[in-house]
Amino acid sequence: MDDYAQFKVTYFAECTELLADVEIQLSELSTGSDDPEVLHAIFRAVHSIKAGAGAFKFTQLAKFSHEFEALLDRMRDGRIAVTEEGVNLLFRASDILSDMIDAAENETDLDADFGHQILAEISQMISGRTDSTPIAAATDDSPAEDSATSTPEPQGPVTYHISFAPKAELFKHANEPLLIVREMKTLGEVAATPKLERLPTLAKMDGEEAYIAWDFELITTAPLEDVEEVFEFVTEDCSLDIIIAQSEQEQENEAGTTASTEAPPSPTSNAPQASKSPVATKVTSIRVDLDRIDRLVNMVGELVITQSMLSQQTNDLPADQFPNMVRGLEELALHTRELQESVMAIRMQAVKSVFSRMPRLVRELSAKLGKKVQLTTLGENTEVDKTVIEEISDPITHMIRNSLDHGLESTEERIAAGKSETGNVTLSAEHRGGRIVITISDDGRGINRERVLSIAREKGLIAENATPGDDEIDNMIFAPGFSTAEKVTDVSGRGVGMDVVRRNIQALGGRVSIQSTPGKGSRFVMTLPLTLAVMDGMIVQTGGAKYVIPIPNIVESMRPDKSTLKRLPNGQNLVSIRGQYIPLCPLHKIFHIENAITDPAKALVVLVETEEYGITGIIVDELIGQQQVVIKSLESNYKPVTGISAATILGNGKVAPILDIEALFRISQALLRSEIDQLDQQNTHTDDPHHLNGTGITPPLTRGVESHSPSSIG
Amino acid sequence: MEAVDTQTATTAPAPPQTGFEADDETTARHGTQQFVTFAIGAEEYAVDIMQVREIQAWTEVTVLPNQPKYMRGVLNLRGIIVPIFDLRCRFNQGETTATPVHVVVIIAVGDRIIGILVDRVSDILTIDASEIRAVPDLDDNGESDHIIGLVTAEERMVALLDTASLFKHEIIETSADDL
Numbered sequence: 001m002d003d004y005a006q007f008k009v010t011y012f013a014e015c016t017e018l019l020a021d022v023e024i025q026l027s028e029l030s031t032g033s034d035d036p037e038v039l040h041a042i043f044r045a046v047h048s049i050k051a052g053a054g055a056f057k058f059t060q061l062a063k064f065s066h067e068f069e070a071l072l073d074r075m076r077d078g079r080i081a082v083t084e085e086g087v088n089l090l091f092r093a094s095d096i097l098s099d100m101i102d103a104a105e106n107e108t109d110l111d112a113d114f115g116h117q118i119l120a121e122i123s124q125m126i127s128g129r130t131d132s133t134p135i136a137a138a139t140d141d142s143p144a145e146d147s148a149t150s151t152p153e154p155q156g157p158v159t160y161h162i163s164f165a166p167k168a169e170l171f172k173h174a175n176e177p178l179l180i181v182r183e184m185k186t187l188g189e190v191a192a193t194p195k196l197e198r199l200p201t202l203a204k205m206d207g208e209e210a211y212i213a214w215d216f217e218l219i220t221t222a223p224l225e226d227v228e229e230v231f232e233f234v235t236e237d238c239s240l241d242i243i244i245a246q247s248e249q250e251q252e253n254e255a256g257t258t259a260s261t262e263a264p265p266s267p268t269s270n271a272p273q274a275s276k277s278p279v280a281t282k283v284t285s286i287r288v289d290l291d292r293i294d295r296l297v298n299m300v301g302e303l304v305i306t307q308s309m310l311s312q313q314t315n316d317l318p319a320d321q322f323p324n325m326v327r328g329l330e331e332l333a334l335h336t337r338e339l340q341e342s343v344m345a346i347r348m349q350a351v352k353s354v355f356s357r358m359p360r361l362v363r364e365l366s367a368k369l370g371k372k373v374q375l376t377t378l379g380e381n382t383e384v385d386k387t388v389i390e391e392i393s394d395p396i397t398h399m400i401r402n403s404l405d406h407g408l409e410s411t412e413e414r415i416a417a418g419k420s421e422t423g424n425v426t427l428s429a430e431h432r433g434g435r436i437v438i439t440i441s442d443d444g445r446g447i448n449r450e451r452v453l454s455i456a457r458e459k460g461l462i463a464e465n466a467t468p469g470d471d472e473i474d475n476m477i478f479a480p481g482f483s484t485a486e487k488v489t490d491v492s493g494r495g496v497g498m499d500v501v502r503r504n505i506q507a508l509g510g511r512v513s514i515q516s517t518p519g520k521g522s523r524f525v526m527t528l529p530l531t532l533a534v535m536d537g538m539i540v541q542t543g544g545a546k547y548v549i550p551i552p553n554i555v556e557s558m559r560p561d562k563s564t565l566k567r568l569p570n571g572q573n574l575v576s577i578r579g580q581y582i583p584l585c586p587l588h589k590i591f592h593i594e595n596a597i598t599d600p601a602k603a604l605v606v607l608v609e610t611e612e613y614g615i616t617g618i619i620v621d622e623l624i625g626q627q628q629v630v631i632k633s634l635e636s637n638y639k640p641v642t643g644i645s646a647a648t649i650l651g652n653g654k655v656a657p658i659l660d661i662e663a664l665f666r667i668s669q670a671l672l673r674s675e676i677d678q679l680d681q682q683n684t685h686t687d688d689p690h691h692l693n694g695t696g697i698t699p700p701l702t703r704g705v706e707s708h709s710p711s712s713i714g
Numbered sequence: 715m716e717a718v719d720t721q722t723a724t725t726a727p728a729p730p731q732t733g734f735e736a737d738d739e740t741t742a743r744h745g746t747q748q749f750v751t752f753a754i755g756a757e758e759y760a761v762d763i764m765q766v767r768e769i770q771a772w773t774e775v776t777v778l779p780n781q782p783k784y785m786r787g788v789l790n791l792r793g794i795i796v797p798i799f800d801l802r803c804r805f806n807q808g809e810t811t812a813t814p815v816h817v818v819v820i821i822a823v824g825d826r827i828i829g830i831l832v833d834r835v836s837d838i839l840t841i842d843a844s845e846i847r848a849v850p851d852l853d854d855n856g857e858s859d860h861i862i863g864l865v866t867a868e869e870r871m872v873a874l875l876d877t878a879s880l881f882k883h884e885i886i887e888t889s890a891d892d893l
Contacts, residue, residue: 302792302793305793546776590779634788636794636795637794637795637796638778638795638797638828638884641778641780642780644779647788654776654790655775655787655788655789656776657778
């Protein structure tokens with residue numbers, strides 16, 4: 001079995017894609033699309049899953065997908081109407097299918113009767129509901145006719161009129177009409193009438209052409225499927241019409257047949273035949289191992305570093321003396337940039353793969369919560385780097401859960417509020433300013449600010465007497481340990497929710513915020529970098545050390561005037577800019593860097609935006625320059641370092657740490673507090689260590705440092 | 715730039731004594747192990763040759779903030795970031811004043827790559843497993859925990875380093891610890 005391991009990997013990878021596709025097509029179907037291609041696409045996907053399941057002997061999966069496929073087959077040729085109920089069943093069936101695939105992949109055993117409920121419903125729909133078929137409803141000679149697991153099987157012999165016109169390709173593919181006729185004969189009585197209209201004179205005849213066509217009259221008890229199977233291998237290479245010359249059913253079955261000639265049903269499912277499926281479209285993509293791409297990305301990263309090293313070394317080369325050299329280097333810079341972009345583009349993936357998982361989540365949750373929810377997704381084709389895709393699934397899941405559980409009201413409440421019964425949740429993605437913006441909005445009750453505020457006070461998240469603005473209150477739901485759920489449900493509300501979401505998003509260099517209108521709904525907005533592999537960074541220097549500040553964090557940089565610098569009694573330095581007091585973070589002190597400029601009036605301040613502390617300033621010696629940097633993990637060979645999120649390699653081949661702005665400010669606050677504690681001790685011991693560079697610091701303050709920091713700038 | 719020194723340094727220590735050492739032992743290849751030995755001051759240490767990735771001359775490293783003294787900083791090793799530890803300092807004998815003649819031994823510990831700063835690389839030892847002596851259980855400052863055994867090579871004592879335990883706080887522990 002292990003010999004197949006590598007094929008299985010491919011199979012499961014394919015299954016994941018196919019399931020995602022099924023999910024998308026199903027959503028399309030549920031919006032009332034009547035495009036026949038939608039059902040065909042679902043059918044093909046399920047069929048491929050079935051074929052693989054059969055090959056790898058996943059019997060349960062194969063059996064289920066077979067039934068699923070049978071239902072789809074009837075739906076696509078109109079024998080079973082596509083009703084809301086039907087689509088619902090398809091959705092649930094695809095959930096079961098996905099569970100079974102998971103089980104097969106993880107080699108876990110499911111109950112033998114797993115999904116039998118759905119199976120029962122499927123077979124019920126196949127057998128019982130045919131009378132709702134638009135056309136069959138008019139005829140409806142015998143319900144029993146359709147009860148067979150495959151196609152309608154009339155009790156008596158049926159006459160099929162088959163017109164069969166082979167094309168030249170049929171012969172080139174080594175097929176032979178005679179064999180087809182012989183095979184037909186095994187089904188019943190065949191009468192053949194050749195059609196010779198196209199037959200030219202002998203002189204004009206081309207030996208490679210096919211001129212003769214036939215009309216067959218087949219009298220058989222075999223179902224239509226069996227008849228079609230005779231032509232299984234030649235459907236591509238001939239024009240074929242199979243008409244049942246019996247009842248008024250004619251019309252319906254004809255419709256069925258023409259549909260099936262496009263994509264022949266494969267009733268007995270043997271894999272080779274599936275591969276012969278005429279939908280073999282031109283190959284426009286290939287499957288590449290992720291490792292190989294990662295290696296490529298790494299090497300290009302190195303190339304970029306080498307290139308920037310070269311250009312640094314040759315910057316002051318006189319252009320008139322080495323014109324070719326200078327031009328060559330300029331071109332190299334252009335090409336490396338382009339190369340890097342194309343390599344990065346390889347890893348770009350549409351967010352579809354994540355979004356397509358959400359309808360299921362919403363379905364299951366809304367059933368559990370007893371709410372009616374309509375999920376709309378927009379911008380599924382927005383592309384981001386694979387590394388980001390992997391990371392956004394959890395936050396999105398969490399926020400959608402939150403919207404359903406807390407955001408949307410119960411059906412009764414909605415009616416009482418004069419809203420439609422069905423709650424709307426919209427999940428959208430778009431590119432904006434080199435980042436991806438993912439928005440999750442609902443038309444629920446919005447955030448109950450009074451309750452949030454009282455809880456925040458109760459839990460000591462804000463000072464007793466503080467009066468935060470509406471926005472600030474809304475965003476308190478991201479505070480650690482905050483949960484407004486009155487009762488803990490298993491859907492959400494374990495109290496670790498949104499703060500973890502925020503922290504995870506921040507770890508990716510992203511931001512998340514919420515906007516809410518009471519009674520109208522709320523909106524989570526999450527922005528993320530397009531890739532986690534490269535970033536635009538500002539290189540700064542403090543003492544002898546160089547650090548990188550992520551450009552997206554930077555608001556501006558400035559050399560503060562002495563008069564704008566203030567100092568709080570607890571030692572916190574502030575700079576006043578346009579009427580705002582912005583706390584400063586002494587990088588040299590946090591990192592214990594020697595020979596740095598310690599006086600903020602002589603140093604440079606880089607203003608950065610942080611989630612937790614709003615806009616804050618970092619004190620550095622100087623700015624070195626802006627550069628695209630390749631992000632390297634420190635943690636692959638070392639432990640995490642607080643205040644540093646990753647590292648990069650500069651043009652000179654040296655490593656430069658990338659600052660973790662949020663963490664820096666946490667340390668700086670902690671530092672202030674510990675200094676206060678030390679001051680306390682000093683006051684009692686009267687010894688003077690040399691800790692504080694400032695003088696005349698008045699005794700301790702309360703802990704409420706954060707609430708003094710200016711509110712975030714909107 | 716330093717690349718040149720690096721190259722010479724890499725090739726320099728490798729070939730020398732292997733020759734005659736190995737010749738004696740080739741017959742009894744089975745139980746033998748090879749070790750790269752290096753020195754800080756007069757003390758000699760060794761690690762399994764299979765762990766050693768390369769040997770470089772000391773170049774300036776990037777200091778990371780708020781790390782233990784013996785963690786000298788990180789180095790760019792062809793695109794991967796490698797932490798460099800000062801072995802002398804790790805054994806509480808003060809910081810090494812590193813110069814370009816000092817040597818960094820890049821080794822693999824599990825799936826991590828780290829560098830050890832030493833004074834010099836001296837030898838490649840081929841020894842039989844039976845020649846490895848246990849560490850006398852005398853000192854209790856805990857440092858002998860990081861030594862798996864002792865070997866005598868031409869009257870000199872060489873301590874075999876347990877690299878995994880030596881730097882386990884730096885390279886095994888991950889995340890979890892906040893502020």
